[in-house]
Amino acid sequence: MDIMAGVxxxxxVDKFIDPLKTIGYEFVAHKEFPERRFFRxxxxxxxxxxxxxxxxxxxxWSNHLLFRDYLSTHPNFRKQxxxxxxxxxxxxxxxxxxxxxxxxxxxxxxIEEAKKDK
Numbered sequence: 001m002d003i004m005a006g007v008x009x010x011x012x013v014d015k016f017i018d019p020l021k022t023i024g025y026e027f028v029a030h031k032e033f034p035e036r037r038f039f040r041x042x043x044x045x046x047x048x049x050x051x052x053x054x055x056x057x058x059x060x061w062s063n064h065l066l067f068r069d070y071l072s073t074h075p076n077f078r079k080q081x082x083x084x085x086x087x088x089x090x091x092x093x094x095x096x097x098x099x100x101x102x103x104x105x106x107x108x109x110x111i112e113e114a115k116k117d118k
Contacts, residue, residue, distance in 0.1 A: 001049050006056030013037040035060050063111050070114035
């Protein structure tokens, strides 16, 4: 399950680390995503819950909403994404980084299509 939350300043997230830890979330620093703070719950590399925190209103925030909204109004893209995720979960079993990298081109494509529709 992916969850997205927005904050006014990413520095605010530091105060969430300990409270989230008490309910099973682990903070994972990703230097390749400097505009996101990430927490996961569940086994390493196969977490069941992913909490992504972005600066509210940022480009990353907006892109995620564009992606979500486009999939909700374009069933053919939603089905393609579902199939891609199923295929990649088998191919990249226990390799979360590989899985994420492999689906990135599709996500970027959908975001560009959504921007064209705006």
